[in-house]
Amino acid sequence: MNHPFEPLNPPPRRLMGPGPVDVDPRVLQAMSLPLLGQFDPRFTGYMNDVMALYRQVFRTANRWTLLVDGTARAGIEAVLVSVLEPGDRVLVPVFGRFGHLLCEIARRCRAEVVTIETEWGTVFDPQRIEDAVKRHRPKLVAVVQGDTSTTMAQPLDAVGRICREHGALVYVDATASVAGMALETDAWQLDAVSAGLQKCLSGPPGVAPVTFNDRVEAVVRSRRHVEQGIRPDDYEAAAGRIIQSNYFDLSMLMDYWSESRLNHHTEATSMLYAARECARIVIDEGLENRFERHALASRAMTAGLCAMDLALFGDQAHKMPNVTGVHIPDGVPGDAVRAALLEDFGLEIGTSFGPLHGRIWRIGTMGYGCRRDNVMTCLAALEVTLRRFGHASAPGAGVDAALATWDT
Numbered sequence: 001m002n003h004p005f006e007p008l009n010p011p012p013r014r015l016m017g018p019g020p021v022d023v024d025p026r027v028l029q030a031m032s033l034p035l036l037g038q039f040d041p042r043f044t045g046y047m048n049d050v051m052a053l054y055r056q057v058f059r060t061a062n063r064w065t066l067l068v069d070g071t072a073r074a075g076i077e078a079v080l081v082s083v084l085e086p087g088d089r090v091l092v093p094v095f096g097r098f099g100h101l102l103c104e105i106a107r108r109c110r111a112e113v114v115t116i117e118t119e120w121g122t123v124f125d126p127q128r129i130e131d132a133v134k135r136h137r138p139k140l141v142a143v144v145q146g147d148t149s150t151t152m153a154q155p156l157d158a159v160g161r162i163c164r165e166h167g168a169l170v171y172v173d174a175t176a177s178v179a180g181m182a183l184e185t186d187a188w189q190l191d192a193v194s195a196g197l198q199k200c201l202s203g204p205p206g207v208a209p210v211t212f213n214d215r216v217e218a219v220v221r222s223r224r225h226v227e228q229g230i231r232p233d234d235y236e237a238a239a240g241r242i243i244q245s246n247y248f249d250l251s252m253l254m255d256y257w258s259e260s261r262l263n264h265h266t267e268a269t270s271m272l273y274a275a276r277e278c279a280r281i282v283i284d285e286g287l288e289n290r291f292e293r294h295a296l297a298s299r300a301m302t303a304g305l306c307a308m309d310l311a312l313f314g315d316q317a318h319k320m321p322n323v324t325g326v327h328i329p330d331g332v333p334g335d336a337v338r339a340a341l342l343e344d345f346g347l348e349i350g351t352s353f354g355p356l357h358g359r360i361w362r363i364g365t366m367g368y369g370c371r372r373d374n375v376m377t378c379l380a381a382l383e384v385t386l387r388r389f390g391h392a393s394a395p396g397a398g399v400d401a402a403l404a405t406w407d408t
């Protein structure tokens with residue numbers, strides 16, 4: 001019989017955009033292992049491993065450190081919909097597209113959203129956040145750590161303390177920054193943090209590691225409603241308002257991930273294997289070594305770009321180490337350059353959104369893709385391609401500068 005579809009055969013690529021990036025082969029291997037039933041003791045043991053491993057990744061002692069199935073925004077949505085009730089006030093410091101995403105999700109929870117904004121390419125002085133917290137008295141401050149849309153990283157070490165002093169909870173979207181730069185969930189007093197696999201954790205998109213402390217647990221437990229058909233004999237609904245989403249109800253996810261193993265969804269087995277292997281790789285390398293590797297790649301990449309007479313985007317003192325924004329030179333067609341890089345070198349770099357669209361490219365050096373060979377190949381390919389599109393720089397200057405930086 002004639003079959004109209006060819007077998008999958010994706011072309012080899014170097015994924016150097018803002019994510020997803022190349023998956024570590026160890027993770028791909030883990031994903032190909034046989035499935036287990038979700039109550040098989042071996043599998044529930046793997047669930048417990050995941051909780052223990054991500055406590056290390058998030059640097060927390062939080063009991064509730066688990067996976068939400070879905071891409072990174074599933075983690076965001078689970079936290080926001082489980083914490084926020086209609087009418088609750090949430091403060092979002094917006095410094096890029098993903099701050100707007102937090103607002104959008106919070107509004108769908110029918111929360112009252114208050115924002116402070118700063119120009120894309122800059123971050124907030126913590127004092128501005130404190131002033132806004134004092135003024136608006138939110139129940140929750142929701143903030144992105146590293147916003148890939150602008151390549152900026154918001155300093156967070158003071159934000160947890162500020163929120164605690166003023167009686168607010170703080171939630172952090174660390175999707176793009178976790179395992180690529182310092183994130184101290186407990187030391188910085190962050191109440192809830194969520195992530196995704198497809199950036200510095202070197203996995204595929206599809207699950208969102210989430211951690212939250214007892215302050216968030218108390219809010220979530222006050223809204224606990226177990227779905228009919230699986231209620232335990234001693235079940236009593238909590239007094240608080242039911243959480244609007246079933247899939248993202250953290251109280252039911254807590255039941256599922258605790259010893260009671262009260263059934264919720266069918267855990268995404270292969271994604272759990274992936275998440276477990278991603279964390280094992282991070283722990284094997286060591287978080288500090290990993291941060292240093294990302295910082296080194298960032299220094300080499302930026303040195304190379306500057307040597308090619310390209311201008312870096314944004315406040316360099318607050319640049320994320322795993323993604324670099326660079327201005328598209330005047331007269332150079334940004335999308336045509338990206339297409340040529342893909343066609344001629346199999347190399348992907350990122351476009352940009354909103355006010356930055358057509359103005360900057362974003363180049364990722366994340367996780368498994370954060371390597372010397374990737375930095376050098378990208379710079380060499382960009383130099384040749386840019387020359388064809390009218391931006392000539394001294395031959396080899398970018399790679400020379402990056403190699404010199406890498407080796408010092």
Ligand SMILES: Cc1ncc(COP(=O)(O)O)c(C=O)c1O
Binds near residue numbers: 019071072098205
């Ligand atoms: C900071 C940040 N938050 C959230 C997301 C959304 O993640 P996802 O597309 O996996 O839902 C991204 C994706 O790029 C991100 O960079």
